[in-house]
Amino acid sequence: MTRVLYDLAGADPALRFSPYCWRTKLALAHKGLAVETVPWRFTDTDAIAFSGQGRVPVLVDGERTVSDSWAIALYLEEAYPDRPSLFGGPAAAAVTRFVNAWADTILNVDMVRLIVSDIAGVLHEKDRAYFRESREKRFGMPLEQVTAGREDRLKAFRDGLLPLRHTLSAQPYLSGEAPAYADYIVFGSFQWARCVSSFELLAPDDVVAAWRERMLNRFEGLARRAPCAAAA
Amino acid sequence: MTRVLYDLAGADPALRFSPYCWRTKLALAHKGLAVETVPWRFTDTDAIAFSGQGRVPVLVDGERTVSDSWAIALYLEEAYPDRPSLFGGPAAAAVTRFVNAWADTILNVDMVRLIVSDIAGVLHEKDRAYFRESREKRFGMPLEQVTAGREDRLKAFRDGLLPLRHTLSAQPYLSGEAPAYADYIVFGSFQWARCVSSFELLAPDDVVAAWRERMLNRFEGLARRAPCAAAA
Numbered sequence: 001m002t003r004v005l006y007d008l009a010g011a012d013p014a015l016r017f018s019p020y021c022w023r024t025k026l027a028l029a030h031k032g033l034a035v036e037t038v039p040w041r042f043t044d045t046d047a048i049a050f051s052g053q054g055r056v057p058v059l060v061d062g063e064r065t066v067s068d069s070w071a072i073a074l075y076l077e078e079a080y081p082d083r084p085s086l087f088g089g090p091a092a093a094a095v096t097r098f099v100n101a102w103a104d105t106i107l108n109v110d111m112v113r114l115i116v117s118d119i120a121g122v123l124h125e126k127d128r129a130y131f132r133e134s135r136e137k138r139f140g141m142p143l144e145q146v147t148a149g150r151e152d153r154l155k156a157f158r159d160g161l162l163p164l165r166h167t168l169s170a171q172p173y174l175s176g177e178a179p180a181y182a183d184y185i186v187f188g189s190f191q192w193a194r195c196v197s198s199f200e201l202l203a204p205d206d207v208v209a210a211w212r213e214r215m216l217n218r219f220e221g222l223a224r225r226a227p228c229a230a231a232a
Numbered sequence: 233m234t235r236v237l238y239d240l241a242g243a244d245p246a247l248r249f250s251p252y253c254w255r256t257k258l259a260l261a262h263k264g265l266a267v268e269t270v271p272w273r274f275t276d277t278d279a280i281a282f283s284g285q286g287r288v289p290v291l292v293d294g295e296r297t298v299s300d301s302w303a304i305a306l307y308l309e310e311a312y313p314d315r316p317s318l319f320g321g322p323a324a325a326a327v328t329r330f331v332n333a334w335a336d337t338i339l340n341v342d343m344v345r346l347i348v349s350d351i352a353g354v355l356h357e358k359d360r361a362y363f364r365e366s367r368e369k370r371f372g373m374p375l376e377q378v379t380a381g382r383e384d385r386l387k388a389f390r391d392g393l394l395p396l397r398h399t400l401s402a403q404p405y406l407s408g409e410a411p412a413y414a415d416y417i418v419f420g421s422f423q424w425a426r427c428v429s430s431f432e433l434l435a436p437d438d439v440v441a442a443w444r445e446r447m448l449n450r451f452e453g454l455a456r457r458a459p460c461a462a463a464a
Contacts, residue, residue, distance in 0.1 A: 088326075089320060090320070091319060091323075091324035091407060092320065092324035093408075094403055094414075095407060096327050097403065098327075098330075098331055098395055098406055099327060101395040101396075101399045105394035105398060106394065163330055163333040164330075164333075166337060167329050170329060174326070174327060175326050176327075
């Protein structure tokens with residue numbers, strides 16, 4: 001095996017919860033590319049220092065090292081053109097970048113305020129102080145206070161999903177008739193929440209929830225089979 | 233001329249401010265298709281009753297009538313496959329639908345709260361009562377109250393544009409190296425604001441503002457040449 005992915009893990013090394021790593025794992029599955037995942041923790045900066053930066057996903061594909069989920073997706077598309085396309089052409093890749101930016105700057109930012117105290121609960125002991133300090137500094141309050149009263153903020157969160165809801169009311173996947181990278185981007189966020197938290201983000205009759213179910217089933221249940229707090 | 237577009241107009245019949253009609257006008261220009269636009273007001277429901285619904289844009293293309301900007305874009309793409317593509321393929325069209333949904337449910341909803349009292353100011357006399365009553369019912373307050381203190385809400389509005397800003401920091405257009413329908417969707421919203429209001433939504437050093445300038449120049453300045461309140 002010459003293909004290795006450094007993949008954020010919790011105290012349980014099988015708990016892999018990074019939304020960005022999920023994008024990459026689903027992209028690799030879409031391309032039909034086997035990968036060995038290496039559990040990595042926030043404080044394991046030395047382990048990925050060779051990549052020139054300190055965050056995962058980091059993909060080592062033979063001689064090539066690529067970090068950042070978007071750069072990895074572009075790399076896979078270019079390096080494996082004969083495998084199923086992640087985008088469906090350069091125009092679709094360009095517009096998918098908007099979906100990526102929306103997930104990074106809106107969806108994940110809204111979502112973390114509903115689950116961040118649960119993230120703290122699944123971390124490896126060596127990550128706990130780093131995570132709590134850095135995130136409490138960012139939010140300006142204890143993590144438990146960030147998520148306190150989250151039930152009351154669910155409606156606003158769900159209202160923010162209207163672009164997803166409208167799109168998925170008109171077509172089965174963000175990428176059209178079949179899932180592709182736009183779906184992996186957004187699903188990665190929901191899988192992140194599902195891995196760390198039993199707090200349910202979606203109403204059962206939401207088309208977004210139905211789409212999430214379909215995504216959980218992809219690749220023989222790759223995401224559904226993953227250890228997660230929601231299934232516990 | 234057998235191609236006619238019913239296009240929302242103000243008291244000045246040359247003032248054409250609908251974001252949805254702008255999407256269609258730019259799509260027609262992209263396809264290189266000439267069109268005769270007919271000024272239409274909110275209360276001219278009889279004039280478009282033949283379309284089976286009461287809103288513009290309505291495109292009459294020879295024997296064919298199509299309403300709804302998204303349906304018109306799909307129609308143009310299918311009817312004129314030899315003209316420049318509005319999407320760049322079916323995968324791009326699918327993902328562009330997400331951009332369309334984001335503009336409809338987030339961008340326009342945020343933007344109207346900054347400009348709705350200005351819209352009231354440009355309307356034809358026959359539309360004024362309808363517009364004020366329907367919108368004040370929607371907002372639950374006088375239109376002037378909706379936009380009051382808008383300077384203080386600019387930061388939040390601009391923060392909501394982060395997905396645009398990230399995307400346009402990485403590539404010149406939402407559609408990649410050249411503009412296409414994803415750009416027309418979002419630009420239509422900014423042109424709407426520009427047509428009705430002199431209130432500036434963007435900071436001058438914002439990459440979104442630079443993109444808007446490039447869009448204003450497209451098609452020999454089609455949007456820039458249009459009468460608008462911002463240029464007054």
